[in-house]
Amino acid sequence: MKKVLSIAGSDCSGGAGIQADLKTFSAHGVFGMSVIVSVVAENTSRVIAIQDITPDMIEKQIDAVFEDIEVDAVKIGMLSTEPCMKAVAKKLEQYKPNNVVIDPVMYAKNGCPLMDPNSIDALIQVILPYADLLTPNIPEAEKISNIEIINTEDMKTAAKLIYDMGCKNVLVKGGHAIGDALDILYSGKEFYYFESQRIDTQNTHGTGCTFSSAIASNLALGMTMPAAVDQAKEYITTAIKHSLNIGKGNGPTHHFYDLYKNGLHIKKSEGDLC
Ligand SMILES: Nc1ncnc2c1ncn2[C@@H]1O[C@H](COP(=O)(O)OP(=O)(O)O)[C@@H](O)[C@H]1O
């Protein structure tokens, strides 16, 4: 079984962060592991509080995984402050894992900040160079590239600027754009386009976490970068299409729809499989 590690924040409401990552890993048939960087008291409507784990404890969790287990891919999510980034970067430098997918999480869907805005330079200088793939959404791509993004050409320009900062591939996600959900991958040589119809739902809590974890799973399974993104795009689109009306705000996506749709796992009532 391939083994994939998430280094990210904990979302107690289960739709984003480490919880979304582990569900996504399981849905892909890979063995999921987690290093918790921050504990976030949040739900589908708001972020109540953030408690960072100490850098020393972040490092020790990473050591515990790498000294024992061969890691086939790493997904990195919320890193709220520069000390957290430095702790993670130190260990990436030490263990040099393959297939590192970094989602530069800055805000939750409800607009609450998840990263200290003064840490953008640290994100660029300390963390970004370790990315085999960086997956900013449009507001994150704007912050990192320092340009305004209003159309597809701007997405491509931002991808190029971010690539030049030192990551190996950049995927600018179009979940925040108007029109169809178009994501653009830049490999340094070519652009690849991944498009789906925009699904009319407010239940998109954790889409970025889920998407980046699906890509990391696919890379661990041996896919090329464009194939990994293509398969993950299909997965996230299905997960959004069948997203769940849980909570009062932006509900979560359905991580296991493909596994459940044939009625193999959902038990509606005693003796009755749907
Ligand atoms: N309403 C939607 N319909 C279809 N795809 C969507 C929708 N919202 C987001 N996506 C897709 O979900 C993935 C995650 O993107 P995005 O929501 O922009 O990330 P983030 O959660 O980091 O803001 C991308 O593939 C994006 O195109």
Ligand SMILES: Cc1ncc(COP(=O)(O)OP(=O)(O)O)c(N)n1
């Ligand atoms: C703990 C934690 N990590 C990341 C996020 C943001 O998740 P993302 O999928 O980028 O977007 P939304 O969940 O805000 O739609 C989070 N909320 N919590």
